[in-house]
Amino acid sequence: MRKIGIPEIEDIALGAALLGAGGGGDPYVGKLIAIGAVQECGPVTILDPDEVPDDALVVPIAMMGAPTVLCEKAIGGEEYKTLYETVSAFYGKPIYAFMPIEAGGVNSMLPIAAAARLGLPLVDCDGMGRAFPELQMVTFTIGGGSATPMAMVDEKGNSCIFRTVTNKWTEEMARAVTMACGGSVSVSLYAMEGRFMKEYGVHGIVTRSETLGSAIRKVKEVSDKTPEEAFLEITEGYKLFQGKICDVLRDVRNGFNFGKVLLDGIGDDKGRSAYVEFQNENLTAVVDGKLLATTPDLICLVDIETFIPVPTDALKYGKRVMVVGLKCFPLWRTEAGLKLVGPRYFGVDTDYIPLEERCKGGC
Amino acid sequence: MRKIGIPEIEDIALGAALLGAGGGGDPYVGKLIAIGAVQECGPVTILDPDEVPDDALVVPIAMMGAPTVLCEKAIGGEEYKTLYETVSAFYGKPIYAFMPIEAGGVNSMLPIAAAARLGLPLVDCDGMGRAFPELQMVTFTIGGGSATPMAMVDEKGNSCIFRTVTNKWTEEMARAVTMACGGSVSVSLYAMEGRFMKEYGVHGIVTRSETLGSAIRKVKEVSDKTPEEAFLEITEGYKLFQGKICDVLRDVRNGFNFGKVLLDGIGDDKGRSAYVEFQNENLTAVVDGKLLATTPDLICLVDIETFIPVPTDALKYGKRVMVVGLKCFPLWRTEAGLKLVGPRYFGVDTDYIPLEERCKGGC
Numbered sequence: 001m002r003k004i005g006i007p008e009i010e011d012i013a014l015g016a017a018l019l020g021a022g023g024g025g026d027p028y029v030g031k032l033i034a035i036g037a038v039q040e041c042g043p044v045t046i047l048d049p050d051e052v053p054d055d056a057l058v059v060p061i062a063m064m065g066a067p068t069v070l071c072e073k074a075i076g077g078e079e080y081k082t083l084y085e086t087v088s089a090f091y092g093k094p095i096y097a098f099m100p101i102e103a104g105g106v107n108s109m110l111p112i113a114a115a116a117r118l119g120l121p122l123v124d125c126d127g128m129g130r131a132f133p134e135l136q137m138v139t140f141t142i143g144g145g146s147a148t149p150m151a152m153v154d155e156k157g158n159s160c161i162f163r164t165v166t167n168k169w170t171e172e173m174a175r176a177v178t179m180a181c182g183g184s185v186s187v188s189l190y191a192m193e194g195r196f197m198k199e200y201g202v203h204g205i206v207t208r209s210e211t212l213g214s215a216i217r218k219v220k221e222v223s224d225k226t227p228e229e230a231f232l233e234i235t236e237g238y239k240l241f242q243g244k245i246c247d248v249l250r251d252v253r254n255g256f257n258f259g260k261v262l263l264d265g266i267g268d269d270k271g272r273s274a275y276v277e278f279q280n281e282n283l284t285a286v287v288d289g290k291l292l293a294t295t296p297d298l299i300c301l302v303d304i305e306t307f308i309p310v311p312t313d314a315l316k317y318g319k320r321v322m323v324v325g326l327k328c329f330p331l332w333r334t335e336a337g338l339k340l341v342g343p344r345y346f347g348v349d350t351d352y353i354p355l356e357e358r359c360k361g362g363c
Numbered sequence: 364m365r366k367i368g369i370p371e372i373e374d375i376a377l378g379a380a381l382l383g384a385g386g387g388g389d390p391y392v393g394k395l396i397a398i399g400a401v402q403e404c405g406p407v408t409i410l411d412p413d414e415v416p417d418d419a420l421v422v423p424i425a426m427m428g429a430p431t432v433l434c435e436k437a438i439g440g441e442e443y444k445t446l447y448e449t450v451s452a453f454y455g456k457p458i459y460a461f462m463p464i465e466a467g468g469v470n471s472m473l474p475i476a477a478a479a480r481l482g483l484p485l486v487d488c489d490g491m492g493r494a495f496p497e498l499q500m501v502t503f504t505i506g507g508g509s510a511t512p513m514a515m516v517d518e519k520g521n522s523c524i525f526r527t528v529t530n531k532w533t534e535e536m537a538r539a540v541t542m543a544c545g546g547s548v549s550v551s552l553y554a555m556e557g558r559f560m561k562e563y564g565v566h567g568i569v570t571r572s573e574t575l576g577s578a579i580r581k582v583k584e585v586s587d588k589t590p591e592e593a594f595l596e597i598t599e600g601y602k603l604f605q606g607k608i609c610d611v612l613r614d615v616r617n618g619f620n621f622g623k624v625l626l627d628g629i630g631d632d633k634g635r636s637a638y639v640e641f642q643n644e645n646l647t648a649v650v651d652g653k654l655l656a657t658t659p660d661l662i663c664l665v666d667i668e669t670f671i672p673v674p675t676d677a678l679k680y681g682k683r684v685m686v687v688g689l690k691c692f693p694l695w696r697t698e699a700g701l702k703l704v705g706p707r708y709f710g711v712d713t714d715y716i717p718l719e720e721r722c723k724g725g726c
Contacts, residue, residue, distance in 0.1 A: 158532050160525040169521050176543035180535045 001051055003043040008210055009034050015213030016108035017309040021298040023281030024104010024131035025067030026313050033075050037113035044112055045121040049203050052123055054195035056096035059087055061111040065184030066257050068313050076155040079186035080114035086151040087188050099123040103205055104131035105311055129202035129329035130298050132341055133256055133280035136167035140190045142336045143200035150189040154181040202329050216307050231307045237324040238359045240285050240292045241274040242267050242304060248315045256280055261315045278312045283346050285323050293325040294343040296332035297355040300324045325355045364414055368406040371573055372397050378576030379471035380672040384661040386644030387467010387494035388430030389676050396438050400476035407475055408484040412566050415486055417558040419459035422450055424474040428547030429620050431676050439518040442549040443477035449514040450551050462486040466568050467494035468674055492565035492692035493661050495704055496619055496643035499530035503553045505699045506563035513552035517544040565692050579670050594670045600687040601722045603648050603655045604637040605630050611678045619643055624678045641675045646709050648686050657706040660718040661689035688718045
């Protein structure tokens, strides 16, 4: 158990934006929401998963929809209270703690805001260890957990609770409501008991985000390495490419940010070209026609000077970025994991080959 | 209080199909669902509104979506139990009786099926006195009633409850879920106390449907009148046109059946032409370029020989029909009523003029 305030939030936002793998929303917007709540209601208690009783009700909090929309259609602040009341009433017992469902610039931040506003602790655990675009894409699905009863609320005060026969049906129904409400809503889903969270969750994700964020911020202070070497070491990342963004194709539809970013090589990669395709999160990285990384491994674009992650929302012509691959949480590499989030699910016609094998002998 | 069985259901289905004003779905499909439930679970008790205690919980039951879809994607039978449990749990008290929300081939029948399956009475009252395509279009909206908490369930077992800030938002969100679930779902909405139902409901709608249905069936037995005269007398209808369907334009989108039916005059109307536009229900009737009737008055197409109503789903090239106008429930002609269901709401650029004035001096 420890308390986090504004400095920790800054680091968590930065680290989580990297783990967002291009998705998870703009950390600046997320940070403002979390900092606003902490300034108003005080610091938030972070619990280690093992500190949560087995039968306690733990509820993930997130936003659903296109992160791009959240910049203009913000969170009101009353949403978490409505979610708390709706879920508590449904289960007939109070919520013990909130938790994040994924790591990302926005969805790592909103649970902090919710915890601050309701005076509840936040568990250091999520269901992805990164960000993914659809809501059945969590380790809890592999464990047989149900996304529903799922509560949704918009900034106007409209709310609903779903119960569905599969998590894929939750996605279908919730996505439809998200679109009807203007493209982004606040949700609670996969409400679970402490014991299930401990068995299937990605432990330590808040702390990992904070550590990464802090290290990225200090990457130029490491004396015996270049900043790039230091960055790759702390993230355990594989450098896939470095280049200048020469085109960005975007298509916001069905509540997702679809697109493709094209890169012209610079430095060691001069004369080569690459592209990264995304559906909220980056899905594939292709260099000179060769596939170097696919989902569920993390494909992250970071600024070549500051190593600050560049989410898909912020991709712009002329920006110089490094494309980095990070290994995903081991459960995603199992057959059940790949069925949920492997390349074929996203329409990429290739088997999953782990990042480190694709990159063997140099990327 | 009285009991209804299969013969009454046949008459109610026929009369309600007329009051459906082209919408409300195929009475054949609706009838099968109601008869199936009554055969399995026994006859249904019909209550006069005044027999319902003021504080009793009365819950309308309906299907939402494109009636065309219901012919292929039917009702499972478990839906009403789920709706009952969901709504009872939400209010913390049992449902006293079901009621229809509108008159129509399907939505007059499903509450009978629900009442039979749950062993509850059905109140002889609805919220339209006809059918309308959107869910805020009920007399209860005029009375300040809320559509939510609204429960929805599909035949697969997916369910949800909404609470929204306005009834228009309920429509938006519920329509989105209806589409996600394949275009038709079972719903309960405008759950209300007995006293509110008595004040704003359209009393006697089940009995009116039954009386009309029975009379249509016997229209050729009236000795001193032609069948057409008898039909117009019992329905208090205005004959607007008679013709042969020469084209039907259809467009199933956003969960509605949109369209237009074109007619070439026959008999007295030979040489003239007409068209009727619809959004689930018939919206306007235009004869030789002159608007003769608009929503909220009822525009009904009936077979020229049998006087059986022809819902928009069943419109076919070559069919000979009479276009009849019926006066709507008085509350719809008030300013508040016309704001909800007047021609301008549906994009028809005309003021509402009552049917009987438009037809003065002959249609």
